Amino acid sequence: MQISGAQMVIESLIAENVEVVFGYPGGAIMNVYDEIYKQNGFQHVLARHEQAAIHAAEGYSKATGRVGVAMITSGPGFTNAVTGLADAYMDSIPMVVISGQVPMSLIGTDAFQEIDAVGISRPCTKHNYLVTDAKDLPRILKEAFYIASTGRPGPVHVDIPKDVTAQIEEFVYPESIELETYKPTVKGNARQIKKAIDAIGEASRPIFYLGGGIINSNAADEVRELVNMTNIPSVETLMARGTLGADNENLISMLGMHGSYAANMSMSEADLMIAIGARFDDRVTGKLSEFAKHARIIHIDIDPASISKLVNADFPIVGDVKNVVKEMIPLAKERIDGQKYAQWRETVANFDKLHPLSYQDSDEVLKPQWVVERIGQLLGDDANITTDVGQHQMWAAQFYPFSRPRQWITSGGLGTMGFGFPAAIGVKRGCPDKVSINVTGDGSILMNIQELMTAVEYKLPVINVILNNNYLGMVRQWQTMFYDKRHSQTDLSMQPDFVMLAQSFGGLGYRVKTKEEFDAALKDAVEKNVVALIDVTVNRLENVLPMVPSGGSLFNMMLEYKDK
Amino acid sequence: MPEERRVISVIVINEASVLSRIAGLFSGRGYNIDSLTVAPIPESKYSRITIVTQGSVLVIEQIIKQLHKLIPVLKVYEHANLVEKEMALVKFPVTECLSDIAALCAAYNGKIVNVSEDFMICNVADIPQRVDNFLKAIKRFHPKEIVRSGVVAMEI
């Protein structure tokens, strides 16, 4: 079949079973958009900003486990998308992002809307391509999807000059991939696995440290089985929320900077850590030299570069988490006595009794934690939760009763304000039967507020719950605690009318100051199934607690903050 | 942590973007590359890149792991036992003592390779440390220009 490069893009996406592309057109990508107009193999969702198009594709990918696809034009279209690429890179999200480029003959001439896109995307993608000949397009797109979704997943960027999309060549979509230099290890070393099981058997205070790699690897069922069978106390990272489920007896809670006292203390007291798909982020470990310093470490990860990067692993196991854990299960059944850790479990339970994750509710003002808990009570398993970045994100992670993997979608590695709303649009597109809730802040929501239009146009009814503290709250909290209350540039007293704002885009807005009003607003928005902004006035100076101050040790938590 | 000199060989697919990917791993961490040589491996689609750098054990280990992760990278060796060679070209005014220079070059596997009206050029090829020594020794002949090739290396 002789077709143009632009048609090849369409045919390749269809061959990859892509059902939706999030994007934004422009000069250099117009040939491809012309073909999008003519086809009906997939839907194109027109975001209102390229960054949002990428976040929407990320949300779609995280909710469904499929590769997210986004399309943008050259120059400013591409540079707008860079934050999204970096976000997907940091959180290992499988994505294929296709950008237009100026024609080959103009590359390097400072042509209109020319920028060295592959030069910019190189450090924030898993791999990237500049396509110089349409003959290479089918192979490159096939490789892009393969590389994005295998090994440690990540975004792949494909930059296509305009003349290449016009070039006509024979099209055959390759059936197989030949990448001599890329062969991710998926199977764990059997001897290492045996040794690890023996180490667990010998330990008296073991702990599972569960990371986002479990979600990426679709291994939550296997991990839950292993945890339940061994009865070993477990902590989840921010990215792993939903792995075990809130009602699992072995789940202590989240660990890290805003993890629970019990989670962090247990980690500090453990004599063996089993890290699964986790990468020892500084927001998790606190002061590295004090992190789990009594523990021997088993580290299971698909990415060899993650193992012993920050903390030396005594039992490194490179492999896909799902495969490795599957192999651990029968061995664990044989060799590990689930009753053995009863005393350790009691110690952990006592930590939790001593300082449970809690907050002081109030009759006078809405507490943000209450709002999160209440969403959980009203919607629970029926909602998927995305967030922006800040205090609201931490409260959502702490207090929502997650019940399954892929229910929780947040920007962890990059911490991108503006992620939540477009991501929630992608989540809704991927999981239309769940309520898509974005727990956001009054600062973050304005960073991609234009997506109200996308959500309304495509009938993707995302409900944004704004925990409105009239502050860039997380920064304000640090200023309060560590900068003598000099609240430099964090006061957001100047606010739009969120109700009118939502209405002007064709959505619904709610102003909420009491518990009753919140219940009524959320129920109404869910029932009407519309795009909504629920502007919830919450206690202005609430702090996220407990807290490990930056660089501090996990066992030195600030449990309360007393205003001096 | 102490910094050590390291020689790393990387076998890569010979394609346009590969050098920038590799250099980016160093520059993005603020690490300098002391020398870097690239040439195709005969009768293959691969090239060999030889990198000399300084760094702590941990940093180099991480860079090597990251090098492995690059898609067009086939193999990475961090050399322990190896033969290293480097070449240098040096330009002298012809007014200097030619026989002394020729004798010195010979001691470092080199010779005079070009003489023009005003200048002569000689080359030497030796292990990097000895090239350093040679370059110190010829200072008194007022070299006008020095070009070093960077290190190539082979496992023993």
Ligand SMILES: Cc1ncc(C[n+]2csc(CCOP(=O)(O)OP(=O)(O)O)c2C)c(N)n1
């Ligand atoms: C794009 C971006 N810019 C700046 C920051 C730094 N930052 C982290 S949290 C935060 C405050 C967020 O305010 P808001 O959305 O109101 O959430 P709150 O903390 O008040 O819940 C800021 C500015 C960031 N994470 N992302």
Ligand SMILES: [Mg+2]
């Ligand atoms: Mg705020």
